[in-house]
Amino acid sequence: MKQAIVASVLAVAVAAAGVVLIAGPPAGAQGGGSISGEVKLAGAAPAPKVVKVNKDNEVCGQEKKIAEVAVGAGGGLSNALVAVTDAKGAKPAKPAVLDQKGCEFHPNVVVMAPGELKILNSDGVLHNIHTFSTANPPVNKAQPKFKKEMVEKFEKPELIKVQCDAHSWMLGWIYVTENPTAVTDGNGAFKLENVPPGKHKVEVVHPVLGKQAKEVEVKAGQDTKVAFELKK
């Protein structure tokens, strides 16, 4: 259990790199199975928009690629959220973390249980956390270079767009949920572990492409494969 939590915190910090397990199963759910699979985009991927960086170049670089729909080599869709919507995740011991680094949000999609989100500014330039929440109160707070860390509360389940007005290309998502949720990696792969045996509803949510749900049967100690395909 402890390992799982450590793993999940680590995973959040390096979310882009691979399969992410955010929250484990309810305590004592031994003998659970796992769900893994792939989320694909039907059709060709749109070309990412390239934006010339016009300020803070020493930190932000010279150009940024904006891909609201990011697709890997085999047509796998990254940054999609896969959740078991009829199970509850364990309460995390530490708040989720959203970092602003190189004038990008890391991870691009942060999954958090209702509660606190730790927001870091690793850049040393002014950012502002501007959320477009509706269930939760919207936030627009400056995070100047000398404010390395701040904490915001998001109490209600919601997929929230977050942007920085100082750097117009910066776009991220905060997914507040009580369900066990994984984020697909660069190739669209995901894995949800320690899911209690039985029939479950698994839903994939993409910030731009919308939702899709499937019924999945999980057997103890076994991995169940499921595949999704989202359309533009």
Added chain:
Amino acid sequence: MPAPRGKFIQAVLVLIAAALLFRYGIRPPMPFSVFSLYMAVTLMAVLVYVSSDSDSWRAFVAPIWATLTEPGRRPLRLALGVAIPLLIGYYAYSQAAARAEAPLELRAVHPAPPDTISFRGKEINLQHADTPVRKDIKQNPANRDKHLAAGAAIYIRNCMYCHGDLLDGQGHFAHGFNPQPADFVGPNTIAQLSEGFVFWRIAKGGPGLPKESTPWNSAMPAWEDRLTEEQIWQVIYYLYETTGHPPRVMESHAAGPSAPGLAAGVLAPGALALGPRPAAAQSGDVALGKQVYELRCAGCHGASGKGDGPAAELLVPRPRDFTAGKYKIRTVAGPLASDQDLLRIVTEGMPGTSMPAWRSLPEKERSAVVAYIKTFAESYKGAKLEAVAVPKEVASSEASLRRGKKMFDAFECVKCHGQAGRGDPAPGSDLKDDWGQPIRPANLHHPWTFRGGSERKDVVMRLLTGVAGTPMPAIADSVEDYRKSDEKDADVREASLWDLANYVRSLGPERLNWASLLSIPPATGAVPSDPNAESWTKRPGAVLPLVGQVIIDPRNFNPTVDMLTVRAVYTEQEAVFHLTWDDPTASDPTKGAPKPDMVAVQLPTGPGTGDRPYFLMGDGSHPVYLLTWRAGAEVGEATAAGVGKMTPQAGEAVQAKGQVAYDAGQYRAVIRRPLKTADAPDFVFRPGEFFPVAFWVWDGSDGDDGPKAAVSTWYYARLEPPPSKRQFVMPPILALVAGAAELGLARWARRRREAA
């Protein structure tokens, strides 16, 4: 001899009391000419009273006589002998040195209307009692709402910017015009006019005024080019119904009552009208609020509160979408505004936007509308609003401004507000509000456009709470971190948001005084072409308001440039204009911008002695002459026969020269031209004579081009004659004459006494 002295003192006291009463007791204050008239009448009355019989007269004159003759009063005599000539001398000096005022223009205010006019080739009789719209409503009362709604929509889209939401002539461009736009609510305009007269004025506008009503700067356009006959009758119907004034009717028609039974307050809910006040309050605030809202707010904010009324697409910034529950101006934490916050904006309006001040509504209606507005946002249900804690006030001082400047830099306010605070962010910044609409950061040098007010406490509150729905973040949470960021620097350790607010407020002027006249003095010494030369920047400037050109399409409902500072001088050879205006982006097509920034000085053609052209670049029969500059090109000259019909001069005809500089969100331009040129259309500058001048500014990056521009109305300008020596010659002469007269009077009085 108490009685005689009493008489004189009584008279003086009466005069002083009258002067105080006339000066301070009567509101609004009367002009000086009226004041002096009243004082003269009072003086006459006092003299008549004291000279009513010879005893009284003697009693009145006795103290004067005594002062003139009695040896014991010699010191007083001497003092008066010095003081009175000095006063006369000073008065003469102040009169001779007085600044020039614009010449008086006499005109007929409500000229006799013609019986018929030609409207797009059709003859229209203006004498009929019933307009086509009223006739239609008489025959079919159900059509009333349709006509009223159409009239309201026409008004909102065409008339509101100048004549105002309240129809009181106080629209948000009204300050840019002289005379001010007509106030329809008061008793002086439509209340004493027939609908035919109003039709004539709308159809033909300022250019269609008869000779006896000119010269006049009326900015009223001839709407016959843009509105149909029915649309004009509809908007007239809307004007009368909304103000509650009955139209004047020709006597021969007066017997027939006009539109009976259509009392104010029976507008259907949802009608697109900023209509008359509801007749009776309904039970409950929200119900009354709904009624007020639908009559007055829905035109912009939409019937469902989404900020999508018929005027919305023309407004920048867009009207608030109440369903989002995000309010710009708040004194509470979170995106919702308190009742007081909302009431304040309803009452005082929002500077720099189209939101007017509704303080003319009773407080009950304003509070009710606040209660109703809150029902649009789900998030108000059960919301607990917490007032933001305001830090202890810090007065503005040199030290506070220094601390504030350090905060301005450390918090990187420059990222949006620009290096100099003029709202000039890095090129390519594209700030958007939460609804995806482009939004401009505030120009901190123009505090009168601050949405939530320009007092220091207002600025502190904006810094604390941010401006929800816009990119402006709240910085309250970062101040403590800032103080700890450099423990060695006392300016950082002791910083307060008040310091930052003090600094922000110090960028703009304390008060803004619009000029009414452009005085162009003769230059002393060489006149530099460098716009940044000190001899220019240190010279006081005339600040003129610019407004959007909202008459001819494409219109400019929210110009980037809202004022222009003009400095001008002349020499024996040339007239030189120095213009300063703020523009957050420099757009130069030779450097890749799609449209250029431009400026123009508009003058009459030739000697400028004919009819004054319409202020929007005249028309075919009254062209104008322009001194122009566009980014990426040289200063030039042009003539125009209406907006968008500009013909640049070329080759040797162009004698205007100049230089333009851009830095940190501000343009400075020097444009110079010989007083007289060989070209017939070129305006001839003649020292000592008043001439009309107007100004145009285009912001290329905002899409300005042709008619889409910011413009001023006509102003009077004059090349001031060299200061006359008279003001130093006449006063001493007058003082000497007065002294001699006094001396003579005293001597004569003494001799008479000795003779007696």
